[in-house]
Amino acid sequence: MRIGELAARTGVSVRALRYYEEQRLLVAERSPSGQRVYPDSAVDRVSMIQHLYAAGLPSKAIEPLMPCVMSGEVTPELLKRLRAERQRIDERIGDLVGTRDRLDSIISVAAAYEGGVCPR
Structure with missing residues (x-):
């Protein structure tokens, strides 16, 4: 093609x-x-x-x-790289989950004051 x-x-x-x-x-x-x-x-x-x-x-x-x-060709070096990339992705996921949780907390506080003034 x-x-x-x-x-x-x-x-x-x-x-x-x-x-x-x-x-x-x-x-x-x-x-x-x-x-x-x-x-x-x-x-x-x-x-x-x-x-x-x-x-x-x-x-x-x-x-x-x-x-x-x-x-599917696997060498020890490639397997090491794949594992390192997976670990990096796991760390990134953890960071994103933490950010989402903080955002959820802010949303909860802001929702309680919807239409008013949100305390800082």
């Missing part, structure tokens, strides 16, 4: 797909006329890249993980 079709199927911009190629996260073949051509498996790969970005991983951290994530 061409880059426009991959963009449409994944909801990712053409510019982002080109960036993924620059970062070696995505590989395209070239047609005789020089156009990018992606295999059907690129849809799943782009989805995984998006999930890893959403989890807060930078492209430099994603690139070495992709062989393991996509094919």
Whole structure:
């Protein structure tokens, strides 16, 4: 499939797909006329890249993980990286839960004074 079709199927911009190629996260073949051509498996790969970005991983951290994530190839080094990223995500989740809990507390106090003046 061409880059426009991959963009449409994944909801990712053409510019982002080109960036993924620059970062070696995505590989395209070239047609005789020089156009990018992606295999059907690129849809799943782009989805995984998006999930890893959403989890807060930078492209430099994603690139070495992709062989393991996509094919199941596991080396001790990749397993170590995956565990480190999982730990980082767990810490981020903990931070977000704490922030949400503080926000809930503020909402509860503010709701008691809805329409009036909330004490500081």
